[in-house]
Amino acid sequence: MNDLIRAFNAARIRYLLVGGQAMRLTGMPRFSMDWDFFIPPHDEANLARLNEILDDELDAPLVALGSHGENFVQTYQTRWGILQFHLGLPGVPRFDDAEAAAVTRHTEDSTPVKCLSGCHMLAAKKAADRPQDQADISFLEELQRLGKL
């Protein structure tokens, strides 16, 4: 996965890691079976660069958000693992705002990864509010209380 993220960074892909892997990179010991990326929903040049990098692994191209909300989440099983591209995120209205507030975290191998900020992550988790989000919310609120978010 580090190879893919380094390729994203080298190609200046606009992405933000979100979800369970982003929680893990904030320091929560947590498992996730997929890698969730928030990407801008209508940036065709970004989608073209992503499709070029992922070319050999995709059985169907990554496409822009449809006019009726179709393609909101696109999921692929790849040699790097399950990749999920989110073209929208609950609690985070605009990608551009999230990108402006993004933080760089590091994998266990020191690969820099652009991640959704802690504040936006907390907002997204609260908006999703699934049973499996509750432990993440508790962890993020504690980081916030400690001034580490």
Place this chain on the structure above:
Amino acid sequence: MKITDDYNAKQRLWAANPVVVPAPAPVRLPAFKSRRFSSHAEMNEWKAALLRQLAQSLPSHE
């Protein structure tokens, strides 16, 4: 240190000293083709079905 009757204690302990732990590799995931969803609810429904399929495919411990 012992903490009792506090389900959120572990989150507080982790937050006090955040450490990036290595990601374990998922195993035995069923193969699937790419999917496109129109909402997170639709995607979560599919993921729940995938996890049920994974549970059914696990070997018995008898």
